Amino acid sequence: MSDLFEKYDVAAPRYTSYPTVPYWENAPSEKEWIGDIEKALENTSLAWSAYLHLPFCESACSFCACNTIICHDHNVEASYVRAIQSEFLLYLDRAPELKNKPLRQIHIGGGTPTFFSSDNLQRILSPYYEKLDIDLDCIDASIEINPVFAKIEQLRALRSYGFDRLSIGVQDFNPEVQREINRSQPRHVTEALVYEARALGFKSINFDLIYGLPGQTQQNIKCSADTAIELKADRIALYSLALVPWIKPAHNELAKTAPKGREKRALYEVCRRAFLEAGYVEIGMDHFALPDDSLARASATKTLHRNFMGYTDFRSELIIAIGLSAISQSIGCYHQNTKDLDAYQKAVMSGRFATTRGHMMNDEDKARYKQILSLMTCFEVELESEEQEEDAKHFLSSLLTDGLLRIENRKLYLTEIGRPFLRNACMFFDERLRRKAPETRVFSQSL
Ligand code: SF4
Known part of the structure; x- marks a missing residue:
C-alpha cells in the first residue's frame, strides 16, 4: 500500500468546484x-x-x-x-x-x-x-x-x-x-x-x-x-x-x-x-x-x-x-x-x-460537475455512455489494476482501499485539465 502513496501523490485539485478555479475562463x-x-x-x-x-x-x-x-x-x-x-x-x-x-x-x-x-x-x-x-x-x-x-x-x-x-x-x-x-x-x-x-x-x-x-x-x-x-x-x-x-x-x-x-x-x-x-x-x-x-x-x-x-x-x-x-x-x-x-x-x-x-458553465461543465460531485460524496458515479466507460478503463487503468477502483454495470466505484485516491480518480472527469495541463503549479499534492 505504501508504494501506492508514492505512485499516486501527484498535484491534483480538491474539487470544491468544477471547473476548478484555474480553469475559469x-x-x-x-x-x-x-x-x-x-x-x-x-x-x-x-x-x-x-x-x-x-x-x-x-x-x-x-x-x-x-x-x-x-x-x-x-x-x-x-x-x-x-x-x-x-x-x-x-x-x-x-x-x-x-x-x-x-x-x-x-x-x-x-x-x-x-x-x-x-x-x-x-x-x-x-x-x-x-x-x-x-x-x-x-x-x-x-x-x-x-x-x-x-x-x-x-x-x-x-x-x-x-x-x-x-x-x-x-x-x-x-x-x-x-x-x-x-x-x-x-x-x-x-x-x-x-x-x-x-x-x-x-x-x-x-x-x-x-x-x-x-x-x-x-x-x-x-x-x-x-x-x-x-x-x-x-x-x-x-x-x-x-x-x-x-x-x-x-x-x-x-x-x-x-x-x-x-x-x-x-x-x-x-x-x-x-x-x-x-x-x-x-x-x-x-x-x-x-x-x-x-x-x-x-x-x-x-x-x-x-x-x-x-x-x-x-x-x-x-x-x-x-x-x-x-x-x-x-x-x-x-x-x-x-x-x-x-x-x-x-x-x-x-x-x-x-x-x-x-x-x-457550459453543458459539458454541468455534466462533469455532477459526476465529480457524485464520486466525491458517494464514492460511485454513473458513466454516461459506452464511450465514457471505455475512456475510463483506459485513463484509469492503473488505479483499476491496483484495486483502487472498479467498474461494474457502467458505474465507477471507489473501493475501500481506494479512498485515499479519490482526487486522483476525479481527475478522469476533469475534461479541462485533461485537455490542457496547467503551465505552472496551481494545485497541491493529492495525498
Ligand atoms: S492565518 Fe491562521 S487564524 Fe488566520 S485564517 Fe489562516 S489559519 Fe486561520
Whole structure:
C-alpha cells in the first residue's frame, strides 16, 4: 500500500468546484450573473445559502493558504461592516426575489471571524434576519472559530441568531507542533471554549485538524486525535497539509521539514484508526462524524453535498457569498469578488459588484460537475455512455489494476482501499485539465 502513496501523490485539485478555479475562463457580466441567480430563484422549492467572508487575523499561521489580512488595528471593522452590508443590499436590490425564498444555511468563515466584536457581528447579521425569510428553528448557521480570539459574548450573540454549529480550528493540540506553525493555542483554551459553547446550546462542534505538519509524529498526532475524541467533537475534518509555495512563500520553509509521502500518510492512518475505533463514521475524503450527526446521516443516505465550504448535508442550487474574495455559486455560474480590500470596499459602496472572475458553465461543465460531485460524496458515479466507460478503463487503468477502483454495470466505484485516491480518480472527469495541463503549479499534492 505504501508504494501506492508514492505512485499516486501527484498535484491534483480538491474539487470544491468544477471547473476548478484555474480553469475559469468567462467571468459573468452583472447582467449574466444576476440572470443566473434569477433562473435559480424560479425554482419554487429553492432554499438558498449565504456565506460571509471576514478576512482579518491578528497573526499569521505559517501553514495557512487562505485569503487573509493580518491586522491588529480593529478600526478596519467599521468600514468592512459597512461594505458587506452594502453588498448584501445590492443583491436584494438586483435580485429582489431573494427575499421571498427561505434562507436555510448561513456560514461565516475567514480569516478569524471573531476578530470582529460581538456588536459588529450583530451589525453584520441583523440585515439578513430583518429582511429575509429565516426560520430560527430551521436555519443551519455555523461559524469558524479560533478559540484564542473568541469571547463568550460573541458566542452569546451568535446563539441569538440561531447559530448552533462551531467549526473550531485546532490543527494540532501538541505545543511543539503549534510552535512550528506559529499558532499558540493551549489545550485548556480550546477545552474551555468547547465547554462554554455547549453550555450556551451549540449542538454541533467540528474540529479542523491537519496532518503533515512539521514536528508531527505518529505518537504525538495520536494524542491529538485522542484529545479530539475526549472532547467529543461531533465532526472532525482531518485535512492534508496543502503546500502552495507559489502563492504563500512561507510554505517553502514548511516544505523543508514537513513529513511527506508514506510518512505523511501514516499520520492520517493513525488518526483514522483512532476515530473509527471511537465510533466515528468516515465521510467523503477527509471527514469523520459521530453516527448521529447530520453529516453522517447524509453520508449514509447518499445525500451528502460538497461545495466551497467543504462537505455539507444541505444542497442548495444558490450560494450567495459576501465579502472580500468570496465565491458564489448559482445553477450555471461561479462568481468571485476581488481580493483587493480597497477595490472591494469602493465597488460595493458605490453600488457595483466587486467581481474579479467567475465562470459561466457550459453543458459539458454541468455534466462533469455532477459526476465529480457524485464520486466525491458517494464514492460511485454513473458513466454516461459506452464511450465514457471505455475512456475510463483506459485513463484509469492503473488505479483499476491496483484495486483502487472498479467498474461494474457502467458505474465507477471507489473501493475501500481506494479512498485515499479519490482526487486522483476525479481527475478522469476533469475534461479541462485533461485537455490542457496547467503551465505552472496551481494545485497541491493529492495525498
Ligand atoms: S487564524 Fe486561520 S485564517 Fe488566520 S492565518 Fe491562521 S489559519 Fe489562516
